[in-house]
Amino acid sequence: MNQLTHHLLDGPGPLLLVPDAVLLPEGPADGHAVVVGDGSFLAVGPAGALMRTHPHLDPVRLHGHLLMPGFVDAHHHLTQSFGSALAFGEPSEIFRRLWVPLEGALDEESAYVAAKLAALEALRGGFTTVADAGTRAGVDVDVVASAARDAGIRCVLGLVCNDADDENPAVLDSAEKHILRYDGDPLVHPSLAVSVPEAATEDTLRRTARLAAESGAVVQIHVNEHLAGVERSLVRHGLRPLEHLHAIGALGPQLLAAHATLLTPRELTLLADTGTAVSYNPVASAWKGNAVAPATAMAERGIRFGLGTDGTRGDGFRLTEAAEFAQRLAYGLATGDSSCGAGWTWLEHATRGGADAVGLGGRTGTIAAGLAADFLLVDVTNPELALSWDLPWELVRRGNRDQITAVFVAGRLRLWRGGPVGWDGPALVRQAAALSRAAVGRAAVTRVHPTSTTARERSTSR
Numbered sequence: 001m002n003q004l005t006h007h008l009l010d011g012p013g014p015l016l017l018v019p020d021a022v023l024l025p026e027g028p029a030d031g032h033a034v035v036v037g038d039g040s041f042l043a044v045g046p047a048g049a050l051m052r053t054h055p056h057l058d059p060v061r062l063h064g065h066l067l068m069p070g071f072v073d074a075h076h077h078l079t080q081s082f083g084s085a086l087a088f089g090e091p092s093e094i095f096r097r098l099w100v101p102l103e104g105a106l107d108e109e110s111a112y113v114a115a116k117l118a119a120l121e122a123l124r125g126g127f128t129t130v131a132d133a134g135t136r137a138g139v140d141v142d143v144v145a146s147a148a149r150d151a152g153i154r155c156v157l158g159l160v161c162n163d164a165d166d167e168n169p170a171v172l173d174s175a176e177k178h179i180l181r182y183d184g185d186p187l188v189h190p191s192l193a194v195s196v197p198e199a200a201t202e203d204t205l206r207r208t209a210r211l212a213a214e215s216g217a218v219v220q221i222h223v224n225e226h227l228a229g230v231e232r233s234l235v236r237h238g239l240r241p242l243e244h245l246h247a248i249g250a251l252g253p254q255l256l257a258a259h260a261t262l263l264t265p266r267e268l269t270l271l272a273d274t275g276t277a278v279s280y281n282p283v284a285s286a287w288k289g290n291a292v293a294p295a296t297a298m299a300e301r302g303i304r305f306g307l308g309t310d311g312t313r314g315d316g317f318r319l320t321e322a323a324e325f326a327q328r329l330a331y332g333l334a335t336g337d338s339s340c341g342a343g344w345t346w347l348e349h350a351t352r353g354g355a356d357a358v359g360l361g362g363r364t365g366t367i368a369a370g371l372a373a374d375f376l377l378v379d380v381t382n383p384e385l386a387l388s389w390d391l392p393w394e395l396v397r398r399g400n401r402d403q404i405t406a407v408f409v410a411g412r413l414r415l416w417r418g419g420p421v422g423w424d425g426p427a428l429v430r431q432a433a434a435l436s437r438a439a440v441g442r443a444a445v446t447r448v449h450p451t452s453t454t455a456r457e458r459s460t461s462r
Contacts (some may be wrong), residue, residue, distance in 0.1 A: 006416040008060050009406060012036070016057035018047045019382065021208070021391075022367055023068035025352060028391050029345075030243055033059070034067060036373045039186065039411040044369050062171025064381035065405060066391070069376040071365055072354030075220070075258045075279035075308025078144055078155075079103055079111050079135040081118040082436035083445070084311055087287055091447055093226050094288060095195075097446040103136035105443035110435045111137040112438035114146045115433045119151035121314035123415045125401045127153070128408070129365075131279070131308070131358040133220045133258060134158035134193035141178065145188045150412035150423070154374060156358045157182065158193030163204050171200075172207055178202050179215045181342030186410060191256075193220040196229055197241045205250045212254040218277070218359040221245070224267070225259035225290060242267045253274045256357055258308065259284065261291040268294070268301055277304040277357035280349070282326040283319060285312035292330035295323065296341050299349070306354030317399035320346040324396055343393025344430060373411035379403045 009015065014037030016283050022032040022044065026075075033047035035054055043050055051059055083102045084442065087094060106114060122130050132155055136143055141159055148155035159178040163171045175192050182190040192208045200208070212219045223241050224230060233241045242263070253275040260278045263271075271278065274366045280295045298305050307323050323346045332340040356363025366370040384398040407415035419425050 004060075004062065004405075004414060006421065010413045010421060014042065016050060016054055016055060016059045017062055017067060017162060018051075018059045019062035019065045019067040020365050021066050022391075023066060023347075025348075028066065034367065034373075035247070036408070036411050039285040041367060041369050041371055041373050044367055049309045055229040056458055062377060064379060066378045066380050067367065068378060068395075069351040069445055070376055070407065070409065071126045071319070071350050072306055072358060072360075072365055073122060073127045073130040073309050073314070073319075074256070074306030074314075074354045074357050075310050076118065076122070076130045076132050077135070077311045078115040078118040078130065078132045078147070078425075079137050080311045080387070081114045081121070082106075082110070082432070082439050084313070085445060086440070086445065088449065089314070090288060090447065093228055097448075098138055101443040101445050102439065104138065106137040106139065108139045108143055110439050111135065111139045112143050112147045113432050113435050114351060114439075115147035116151050116428060118311065118314065119148050119155075119323070120428060123151065123311075123407050123420065124361075124404075124418055125154055125314040125318075126316035126376050126404050126407060127314060128376075129154040129355065129358065131156040131218075131220065131256070131359065133157050133222075134160035134195075136160065139216075139396055140183075141257045143231045145185075149187050151420070152187075152409050152412065152422075154187050154189070154360075154364065154372070154409055156189045156218065156360065158191045160193050160195065160230075161208050162195055162199040163201055164199050171204055172211070175208055175211055177210070179217055188435065190215075191218050191220055191359070195221045195226075197245055198229070198232060198236070202248045205245065205331065206248055209250040209252060209254055213252060214276065216359065218256045220256045220258060222246060223257040223260055224262045227262065227263060230262055239266070240267065242270060246270050253277070253304075254359075256359075258292065258310075259290065261285060261293045263294060268297060268303065270299070271303045272301045277306070279308035279357060280305050280323060281310045281312075282322040284308075285326060286322065287312055290365045292326045293295075294331065294343075295349075296327045296331060296337070299341060299345055304357055305349055306357035315401050316350060317395065317401060318405075320396045320399075321352045321413075323350070332452055343390065346396050347392050354456065373408055375406075375408050376404050377406040379405050381424070386418065404432065416443040
């Protein structure tokens, strides 16, 4: 029996990995194995068969481990990591008072460190792919791309295409160059982004949709997230934001609608009919007081959606639990639905469904031959998972990031027992702590809710 160390998993050649089980789309498969090489799964199947067909490979026994797809974060803001702890208890449209000034205060060094810090947290939480919805920092977007590459995470990288206020007159030219710039990049996949529909002209909304569709990319737009935004759209267009996007021809499989918390039955039909994808962000709903997107209804209607953190916390297992829990509180209790999609729904949309939503369904999200080897090794011998009766639901309800032994992206070991492989994670955290204080100090951040210490002092002084 080989003792599992990261050296066994960090070699240059193909690996034959033999865990206790492999999480396939149809469920956990005992006695299965995978062959990993050239960044992809070369083979997936019964362990005995793979050992016979690959006699030159020494099997790496992964006793007590489940091999499962890496999580896909369908909505992130990598350069906002310095302010994540400022977002607690804040009311609607926090981006105006926190994110715009904070990102505006970042220089090239701090933007890189903020993005790499977010990527490290994501890897620690089991995410192998993140969709970045575009930075407002005044730096070349390649700074974010470099941070993702250096951390070792797959990134769908958004370029902000706002032009309603003449922020970028050559926005379409920039969009075309962005897509070409990352064409063929092994880890960075180009995407376009518009902050909210009202931030871009109708012409830009239509043309970015067309460009993305032609190039196989996605356009990320925050849609129907806040009541104030819905009301502004009704006043301006006589239509809700999603209805407005449909009216101008911007809905379709190329659109990734972030949040979509305030949807009418008609808008659900528009999503289903057009093949538009959604990022369901349950932790963001709880932290910011938004409504909860009707994700169980989306699943029933066949609407494409993934799960996103919105930069709240990079923990895939806690995200899936929040996805199920939010549905139970917002919809299940009122209707007597004791399942609310159960575990399999949320694991599916946190992996394969998320990859499809961000435009990478043909590349990652599933343990299958020919797809990128983006996967996790999860220890299932701990008290939370060892007594298993329904592993998918147990992963949702009882999984934790401290149960993740290893994270692989593109066939390479990127994280081992919570620490990055090949670079100094603690040093990055120390650098980020220093840079974040300076950046927040420069930014004109306005918070509504007091810190917990201040609030406690106020309550005790009464």
